[in-house]
Amino acid sequence: MKKLALILAALMAAGTLTSCGGGAGENGTLNLFTWEGMFPEEVLTEFEETTGIDINYVNFDYDETMLMKLQAANGGDYDLIIADDYIIETAIAEGLVQKLDKSKIPSIGNVNPLYQGQFYDPTDEYTVPYGAGVQTIVYNPANVGIDITGYADLWDASLADSVGIISNYRVINGMALKVLGKSYNTTETADIAAAGAKLNELAPNIRLIKDDYIQDDLVSGEINAAVMYTSQVTMAKLTDPSLEVVYPKEGIGFGIMAMFVPSKAPNADAAHKFIEFILDPERGAKCYEYLGYYCTATASEPYITEEYREFLTLPAEFSKDNMEMIENITPEADDAHIAAWSEFKGLCE
């Protein structure tokens, strides 16, 4: 018992010692609320040193958690949030987001217009994009006998038990919708059910469904083809350049992460300073290379190194006409999606 008390005391001492790091900077604090690992450490440090504003980096796992926390805080507590497109639409609708003061962001023109004027913020009053993901297929040509050009090829019998997909039903059900020639955002439950039935036929080919480390499984040979997120594609290609990346011919789905300032942010000024700081072309390039997502600032593209350029910038033929974002849909349609998805997962043994 004495030993235990001693160990506890030592742990406590260690705990309090290391947790005393914080403290506000001379020009206040920026409460930055986003996923872990969104910025290289040196960029955050540089911001703190040049502005005297201390960054308090707080993390969430899901966009939904973020929204619940922001609702609980009534749009306060946090100064700058980076999250996914669809949740921002909800946050704006609930009045939890404030309009940006563009006069404080002179570099706003650096943003790639392809990623502006989207459904979640049609007039670009509230958000500045930071990274975009495009849904792509990656496969290992050494182990795959066919030429994969679109989603439909994943149904090929030669790929039995060797396909990996991410665990997001809107993306995966959406893939089946695309194969059937429908929109990602259809609200026709009959269409969604048809997509579910189509998806069930894919089950024998599925080896795994997961969000994390799917690129590892492709590199190790566990699977031969995968539908994955952009940062995973970047990592996979950097590790094994022989992998093929395919922009599915049925149509491109993409998502955007964007920065916004909550309605009652305690330090909105610092948030604007940070946005401006990240829009600096050279610094932005450094961030996107670290992040591994598509660069959303045109001005940063020239600064992206050769090694990364093909993964972080979109080929010229892409335009708003052949790309579609995944948007919020009606609860009924969502229910149909999740029922189809649960059934599909149960079939993948």
Add this chain to the structure above:
Amino acid sequence: MNRKKQRTANLAVLPMYLFSLVFVAGPLVYMLVLSFMTRDGFGFQNAFTLENYAKIFDEVYFATFLESLKLAVISTAAVILLGYPFGLGAALLPTKYARFFRTAQMIPYFVNSLLRLCGWIIIFRANGLLDKVLMAAGITDEPLKLLYTYPAVVVGMIYVLLPFMFLSVYQVAEKLDLTLVEAARDLGAGKVRAFLSVTLPLTMPGLKTGIVLTFIPSMGLFFIASILGGNKVVLIGSLIEEQLMRAHNQPFAAALSVALMLLTGVVCGILMKKRRDV
């Protein structure tokens, strides 16, 4: 004197009493109420409905309960078989060895559970450590593809839950009066008889606790199935998460949780009752 004793006892129970009534019953009531509400966009509206509970009996959702129950039972059984002898065996060793094994079970918790599972991924994956060892030894010719299978999920469950059984059995067995076992042996009882009539009953409280602490979490655990099983086993926990975090259906998620709670409670009750009869 007796009254004084009772007052002390009341006082001793009071902190947990108050804490549970406020911080457990409070959230619980919120959850119960929520499970009867109607979903509305991202949140919910205050309109009473039983629809959330009716929906549970949809075949596709009901199946997840059975799947979770199956995995929990398999995992708990495996943990009993592996963990009970481990805890008992370690506790009966001379103190310095016993303490060593107990401490050894505690240290791994400084390593995040996600990372520990990643360790298994590296071992199990195609062309991973295990495959390399087996192929080098000439036992197998090609990768076994062990990862993302049901057995891999069970291994992960056992790995995460075993310490609960180990510690529960250990702490009771450590105080075991070995003279009783010896007396039984002296009286001519065989090894098995001595175990069944003396050791097992004496360590039963530890075993029971171990079962409760293994079975209950295993009903809700789903991240092991998603990491080591490639998400192909659809568990109730992952359904609840999806309802809450992707489908934005808070009332249905609450109803599912209430159902899960009832199911777990009932199974635990039956389990404990049976044990008491033995």
Add this chain to the structure above:
Amino acid sequence: MKFRKRSLIYPIVMTVLTYLPILVVAVYSFNESKLSSKWDGFSLKWYAELFRDDSILEALGNSVFLGVTSSVLAAVIATSAALGMARSKLPLKQWVEKLALLPLIIPEIVLGMVFLAFFSLLGLPFGMLTLIIAHTAFCIPYIYTEVAACLDSLDYSAIEAARDLGAGRLTAFFTVTLPMLSPAVISGMFLSFAMSFDDVIISIFVTGVSVNTLPIKVYTQIKTGLSPKINALCTIMLAVSVFCLALAGIIKKIHQNHS
């Protein structure tokens, strides 16, 4: 009963299996590549990155503080309740006993959500306080069940013997009852510390702007993938705890040799 070397085999096998995946994690903390599927050669770069990241070390400190505080609090609450439960006459006590165990049964994600809603209803400031309350709530069941099991198997004759020999109630409690309970309290506290130290879902929901815990830092790397600097951190923590325990063992030995 004599001690046979043979009886060491099974515990050793189980211990080796426990450490196998952890050793793999430790080895891969020296991997040059970010991906674990490829060994790119020995490198210390993740250790360098770890030490440049203040926020991770701060989160580690918070996690330790939170784990220790909640398991100590839970130990006090649960142990005293377990001791008093048999004699207490408080109304509905059996129901409260079951109620206290419920946080084990409710899925974490729902528990997190209802805690968030409930705490904001109460107007509690989100941060360390709410974290400690939530963690204490799910730590209590572990300690309570362990201590209750121990009380079930307890040899009450020893306590009575002590009382017969004239020991006062408090003396009997501190010299006989408590030492007999301590293995159970230790097991329970350890399990609660472990659960608290590893919890992420509930923590994310109930924490405030200024407190991150280590698991939050680990699990929220969703967009970019887990950085091996977490492997590096865990390797260091493992090494430090093994070192401390070895040191404690040596000190104890020297102490014994002296006396």
